[in-house]
Amino acid sequence: MIKHISFSTVLVSLSLMCITTVKAEPWIDTSDIYLKANIQLLADAGFITTPTTTYPLMWHDINRDIKSLHAAALTKQQQNAFYYIKHQFKLAKRNQVRIKGQVGVEDTRFTSFGDSFRETNSLQIQTSTMxxxxxxxxxxxxxxxxxxxxxxKRWDNSYLAAFLGNWVVSVGKQDRWFGPTWDTSLSLTNNARPITALALTRKSAEPITVPFTEHQMPWTVTTFMGKMDDTRVVKDTLLWGFRFNFKPLKNLEFGITRIAQWGGEGRPQDLKTFWNVLIGKDNCGAGGLDCSGNNEPGNQQAGWDMRYSFNLFDTQMGLYGQYYAEDGANEGGLKMVTKAEVQGGFDMHIDIFSNPSTVFLEITDSYGDCNTGAGIGNCYYEHHIYKTGMRFEGRTIGNLYDNDAKSIVLGAISQINTNTRLTTKFHYLDLNYDNSDKAPDDPIIGNPLTSIAEEMVMLSSSVQHNYKNWRFTLGADISQSTFKNDLDKETDINASFTVEYNL
Known part of the structure; x- marks a missing residue:
């Protein structure tokens, strides 16, 4: 039987493993959309060779590639990206103490990459040490x-990490983002609060040589095991995550993702059960698996994604997509990747009114009918045993817009000047468009956003400004919703203000 992880024991054990020297924070988290955009710009240009579609993203290779560049050889847009990344790495090398205060009109319904604001009014103190x-x-x-x-009182985004050769072992509560997307991802996002997890990540994407060729292919992998200890039907559900990235070409990146719920109170959680989850036999009857609902191994999602970048008319552009499946076929193995939904997007790095910008268009659909043929979804992110589904603290760990939703998002991520940055998004959202919910009167089962069909248009924007050791962020959005059930239209305005001070 797998016991509850004693994280205090793990923390003590990791703290004793002092072998090499850490020169900076290990990774880049999901809090800075501008850092993500600048890294992607230089990766699309071929200057950054490591895979870049999994967050936390290791600093090791990013810094190595940046150090090899000469600003004079770059375009103006690339220079802006180069200096921004260098500055952020300089901060990451320091032991830091930060104080942050946030106020808002109301809680946000969606939290995307770069958003730290989920709930109104908070005060945070954070210290990082190497x-x-x-x-x-x-x-x-x-x-x-x-x-x-x-x-x-919360400890979100706290962690302890140890370097062991080319691997990093960590324990803590970290936001994660799997996939090449900007606004949302079907697999794993920072929409929900982070769960406590033990993780293993490859530090450097040191390449392998393709057999019978001299071609080298960078690759990296991360895996984690966490506990969903919120209020849910199956208490203390275990969550296993796996992500493998590789770049067969400088301008082509692939990612493979698996997420599985298993174990928990009253559920089997021995090594045999996890092995069945690992090989895709997570449904009774899968590949000859003989079990009943009482000992069915778990609830699993799996899929793959890609990003292809190219240069057209001296403009860096990218196409990306994701094919992500909900609890696949009963045969197990590779056939687990069925009942999949598709996400696609296009981005380009251009100047808007002379301001370096990344512009993207992203389309997502999370409707799945589980082969009922009745036109009713309530399938994606759901499960008949783990009835709270792929959700934590009332939010989906994947798609910001939960299941049975269509989203079209046009966004721009811009650098106004050295100290000021702006993000703007226009959203068209068709939420819960099958107009049905698995359990409309139960707060821990079913779609947490809306129990009926809701069509929404929303304009959101945030501006960020640095002044010496201070950072100010002002965010606002306005939305209008219409409902199929002949309810009155709703117009909603929200705003937030964040102040950060780096001691």
Whole structure:
């Protein structure tokens, strides 16, 4: 039987493993959309060779590639990206203490890459330290308006990590993002709060040589095991995640993702059960698996994604897509990748009014009918045993817009000047468009966004400005929703303001 992980024991064990020297925070998190855009720009130009579609993203290879560049040989747009990345790495090399305060009109319904604001009004203090081969980040937040007393004090985004050769072992609560997307991802996003997890990640994407050729292919992998310890039908459900990335060409990247729920209170969670999950036998009857609902191994999603970049009319452009499946066929093995939904997008790096910008168009559909033929979804992110589904603390861990939703998002990520940046998005959303919910009266089962069909248009924007050790972020959005059930239209305006100080 797999016991509950004692994270205090793991923290002590990792702290004793001082072998090499850590010169910076291990990775880039999901909090900075501008850093992501600048890294992707240089990757599309061929200057950054490591895979870049999995976050947290290791600093090691990014810094190596940046150090090999000479600003004079770059275009103006590439120079802006080069200097921004260098500055962020310089900050990552320092032991830091940050204080952050946030106020808002109301909680946000969606949290995308680069968004740190989920709930109104919070105060956070964060300290990051590097000693020997150990890196730590302790982040404490206080939310005075949280409904539950236990949610007022949080340790989200805290971690302890140790370098072991070309591997990083970490434990903590980290936001993750799997896939080449900008606004949302079908697989794993930072929409929900991070769960406590033990993770293993390859530090450097050192390439392998393709057999019978001299071609080298960078690759990296990360895996984690976490516990979903919120209020849910199956308490303390275990969540296993796996992500493998490789670049067969400088301008082509592939990613393979698997996410599985298993174990938990009253459920089998021995090694044999996990092995069946690992090989895709997670449904009774799959590949000869003999079991009943009482000992069915788990709930799994799997899929792949790609990003292809190219230059057209001296403009860097990219095409990307994701094919992601919900709990596949009963045969197990590779046939687990069935009942899949598709996501696609296009982006390009251009100047808007002389401001370097990344512009993207992203289309997503998360409707799945589970072969009922009745035109009713309530399938994607759902499960008949793990009834709370792929959700944590009331939010889906994948698509921001949950299941049975279409989204079309046009966005621009712009650098106004050295200290000021702007993000703007226009959303067309068709939420829960099958007009049905698995359990409309149960707060921990079914679609948490809306129990009926909701069509929404939304304009959102945020501006960020740095002044010395201060950072100010002002965000606002306006949306209008119409409903199939002849309800009145709703217009909603939200705003937030964040102040950060780096001691």
């Amino acid at each position: 000693i020997g081969n150990i890196a730590s980040n302790v982040s404490f937040s206080y939310y005075p308006d949280a409904e539950n007393k236990s949610d007022k």
